[in-house]
Amino acid sequence: MKVTKFGGSSLASASQLEKVFNIVQADPERRFVVVSAPGKRDAADTKVTDALIQYYKRYIKGDDVTASQDWIIDRYQAMVDELGFTAKSMKKIAQSIKDLATLPIENNDFLYDSFLAAGEDNNAKLIAEYFTYRGLPARYVHPKKAGIIVSSEPGNARILPSSYDKIEELREADEVLVIPGFFGVTIDNQICTFSRGGSDITGSIVAAGVKADLYENFTDVDGIFAAHPGIIKNPHSIKELTYREMRELAYAGFSVLHDEALLPAYRGRIPLVIKNTNNPDHPGTQIVLEHSSETLPVVGIAADDDFVSINMSKYLMNREVGFGRKVLQILEDLNIRFEHMPTGIDDLSIVLRERELTPIKEEEILRQLKTKLEVDKAEIEHGLSIIMIVGENMKSHVGVTATATAALSQQNVNLAMISQGASEVSVMFVVKTEEKEKALKALYQAFFAE
Amino acid sequence: MKVTKFGGSSLASASQLEKVFNIVQADPERRFVVVSAPGKRDAADTKVTDALIQYYKRYIKGDDVTASQDWIIDRYQAMVDELGFTAKSMKKIAQSIKDLATLPIENNDFLYDSFLAAGEDNNAKLIAEYFTYRGLPARYVHPKKAGIIVSSEPGNARILPSSYDKIEELREADEVLVIPGFFGVTIDNQICTFSRGGSDITGSIVAAGVKADLYENFTDVDGIFAAHPGIIKNPHSIKELTYREMRELAYAGFSVLHDEALLPAYRGRIPLVIKNTNNPDHPGTQIVLEHSSETLPVVGIAADDDFVSINMSKYLMNREVGFGRKVLQILEDLNIRFEHMPTGIDDLSIVLRERELTPIKEEEILRQLKTKLEVDKAEIEHGLSIIMIVGENMKSHVGVTATATAALSQQNVNLAMISQGASEVSVMFVVKTEEKEKALKALYQAFFAE
Structure with missing residues (x-):
């Protein structure tokens, strides 16, 4: 049925x-x-x-x-x-x-x-x-x-x-x-x-x-492409994708299926296929609960614009119990949803989508960081894009990050941020938006070129 | 004077x-x-x-x-x-x-x-x-x-x-x-x-x-070594180190100077030199406010044991305003200090030091994650080490992460986590403790070998 x-x-x-x-x-x-x-x-x-x-x-x-x-x-x-x-x-x-x-x-x-x-x-x-x-x-x-x-x-x-x-x-x-x-x-x-x-x-x-x-x-379209066809010429369509992979790709700008639409089918454990009305014989992209066999470590590479980073530093920040929580509280009180919070020792950044901010909210955040949390430095960086390399089998392929960073480095792409590990399904890079296209091309080449 | x-x-x-x-x-x-x-x-x-x-x-x-x-x-x-x-x-x-x-x-x-x-x-x-x-x-x-x-x-x-x-x-x-x-x-x-x-x-x-x-x-000793002499045979001593670099290295296990000791001198903008009483002609390690000239991108590589990761996932986690804040609140209420919080889309990890936990606290964290935050999955992973590659000039060297991940991948070191970007001074890797020595050797070789 x-x-x-x-x-x-x-x-x-x-x-x-x-x-x-x-x-x-x-x-x-x-x-x-x-x-x-x-x-x-x-x-x-x-x-x-x-x-x-x-x-x-x-x-x-x-x-x-x-x-x-x-x-x-x-x-x-x-x-x-x-x-x-x-x-x-x-x-x-x-x-x-x-x-x-x-x-x-x-x-x-x-x-x-x-x-x-x-x-x-x-x-x-x-x-x-x-x-x-x-x-x-x-x-x-x-x-x-x-x-x-x-x-x-x-x-x-x-x-x-x-x-x-x-x-x-x-x-x-x-x-x-x-x-x-x-x-x-x-x-x-x-x-x-x-x-x-x-x-x-x-x-x-x-x-x-x-x-x-x-x-x-x-x-x-013949299913979900492995990268955005507006940037990569004739990308191949993905044969098989897990729900988790699909969601990571959707998060980072893939728009074939709105990710909320996946939830009922996911909860009901219903497999899904995305096919082309104009080419129904093409197998399309299967969205499955688990991969049927060993697939490539990387299934797709997504990129999304309009990210912002709030960067702060404070000497001995990591000694303060509750510092990170207080930062997130400031955002929550302003009803701002954040995406990522990479931390150094004395540094903390909040990565979020541009649409969450207004000039007034930005000013308020900086004010509260300085007065309530007494940070030494705080600034907001606009014009960032995220790039996500997605694949469930990545965790067993230690070389994925090495391949990706080598490809980016060869093209002189400056990485504002890397995050790997929380999700076993993806590696995320933050780059300046003007470098996104160059980065995406380098990565597509590195993972999918013959 | x-x-x-x-x-x-x-x-x-x-x-x-x-x-x-x-x-x-x-x-x-x-x-x-x-x-x-x-x-x-x-x-x-x-x-x-x-x-x-x-x-x-x-x-x-x-x-x-x-x-x-x-x-x-x-x-x-x-x-x-x-x-x-x-x-x-x-x-x-x-x-x-x-x-x-x-x-x-x-x-x-x-x-x-x-x-x-x-x-x-x-x-x-x-x-x-x-x-x-x-x-x-x-x-x-x-x-x-x-x-x-x-x-x-x-x-x-x-x-x-x-x-x-x-x-x-x-x-x-x-x-x-x-x-x-x-x-x-x-x-x-x-x-x-x-x-x-x-x-x-x-x-x-x-x-x-x-x-x-x-x-x-x-x-x-002749200043601060670029890596732990217990793991790397005869490491060289660092010529010049900024306060920020020093603090990042101290955080990840370098113990020559207790990092709290740096604060008054740092605030007073006093340069510091670490020298050897038994070899006073050796220039030692200068700790400065800013590098005097172009130095190597990487000044030192530190490693520290006894880290733990609390990993959780929840479908549509990133839609929830306040999810991250609530996780940190649970920890704060138990008076637990966390170190890092890498996030995926539906995944979030908390990296902290082993000494912050007890079996009772662990049980309580998992209980609260499941009942209060209704996570789909939560688990605690012990036996992790962090490795930090430190250098202020790293930000202008896009290849540092590429070099590091390539070296680690060649030695088949599995990366539990990478974090780069929050701090412009370091890249952090989390590995299983049993892989730490192998990882540190590979990195020292990659960055400092002739």
Whole structure:
């Protein structure tokens, strides 16, 4: 039993929907299909979700919304026309798009979520009907009926643990079930969306709920590349990745799957594969609980920008019980999340993401370090990037760090920081952002070149 | 104006005192001499300080102390006899040794300190008289008269900042001043000793107080070795070391100077030299505020045992604001000092010294990590050593870590952890203790071999 999720670009046009149908039909184990809203057909196109955001903005401003409604309804209608069938659901879809403009604006925390969710919801209706028309009995299931009951956090819904029992009942269905991704329903019957990457989250939840043998996530690439294709030309795609590796890569900028989406599948111990709708014969990237065999020590190299380092030093710092704790307390009181805290003897740095800081917060941190903790020196360094070399088998390969540092040193990359050891899955380097590209190329060459 | 401190082995016998006299006489800038108690003349000998500890123990038990008193008095007398002069101070010295056994035992927090300090104190009296006898006018100055006023913490005295003004007045003296190391006097007139390495502390305080141009610390080695001679055969001695480098090396097991002794001289910006009484022409090791010229990137490699790592992992750990702070709070509540906290994404380790833990504390830490912080996994790893590669110029040498990791990898040393970056002065490696020797040899070879 497989849960198969398709992203927006896999659902953008009739020819794409044709591919999706063929994929689902090819394997009778594909019983649950989770869909995104239609994506862009070409670079100049608008995503349905973005059109819904425009529609929402006009509605709350009191502007005329007819054009917005028509554009969205036409978008679905064009798909149906292209597919060459008469969709009974088109009437319902049109009505549902129009009905959004009847929802209360005042005291409605879920209005924005309701607009946004319509993209996925209506796409699921249309796709279910299309599958049936093509001879593959399929049924649209609203998240409420599917049992996807979530917390009341607009834009950041979390699945309630009690939902899973209800979701498991979906196993009993005879038809292929088509479930819209991206949102659930609160106990009070409100539409509430997940955070970014929300359709992946729905897929992950359904896979865990129905105890699927596999969660297939179809995108428009041949799996996860071993390095960012914007920097490395034609990187290879990773064959097999563990959840831990995936998470380390996602942390450092790999964006194929939003890492929160992995949690339900991970907890449910469901293996995952990332495949390409446009190249379904490619094996893609398997995401597994444990490697099936000896793989390379390094599976991928990720890089992420916009890091900052708060550096401080104080003579005899390491004699002070509680010094590190007090530093972290200052940050916590300012609601700042830190990433790493490398320590020397009299030195301590806090590495964090740029978005956690504001000029006022920076000033406040420096002030408190000087007055409360009486540091000798404190400064904030911007413009840093992290590079992570990831691989579960690394721990048994002592030479990985040696290979990496030699490659970086040959290219004269200055390392602001190295951290290896806490995680057995990765080695992390901090470099100045202007040196990131050079560093990434050197590392890719060192670990993956023939 | 120089402050010159001699350690116990430099003051153990007449022939050693002769060397000390020649050293002081050779340079008219040597105006302040700080002395330890007489050390061992040979391996079978007893240090005067150890004899004083025996004397103290007998005294508080109510045992007969005559033999103890006689042994100590004879020790000084033998020195005088060997030196071939009649010391008027011997009578005072003998009396002062005997007077210790008249001090109150009950409600006397400073009794042990008073016994211990007698070794240095009487040595200073004798040495001042000997210098004068040899034609170099010298005067014994008791710490109270010198203005070395300290906090009331027996065995762990700290200089009161107000002392320095009084100490500065010593500059006015015409004679060479001989000051006993290791202790000061409290505001309530009690003898109170510094912690380990206490004579070095006195020298450092006097140097800062009189604003010396140089603090000379005479030992029995040609300065500080670049690596431990117990592991590396005939290591070279370091020519020039900054205070920061010195402190990093001291932290990781170099024991030539107790690092707390550096603080007053460091704060006073007094340069320091470590020299050999038995080889005074050797330039020794200069400890400076800043390197005088381009030195090697690495000045020394230190290693220290008895480290422990508390390793924990928790899925989505890095999303939790305050996780690291809470871990450190658990330790702080148990009064445990940590050294390093390397972090991965879902992993965090705490590296600390073995002496901070007990089996009960370990159990409590693991219990709290599991119950309070709900970690997925927590374990404590014993038997670790740290190795530190130290050098201020390292930051401009990107290849240092590459060289080090390559050397370690060639010897198949498994790195439990690497930390570089917080301190610009060092790179730290954590290895299993059984691999330490192999690692240290490989690193010494890589950085210092011709």
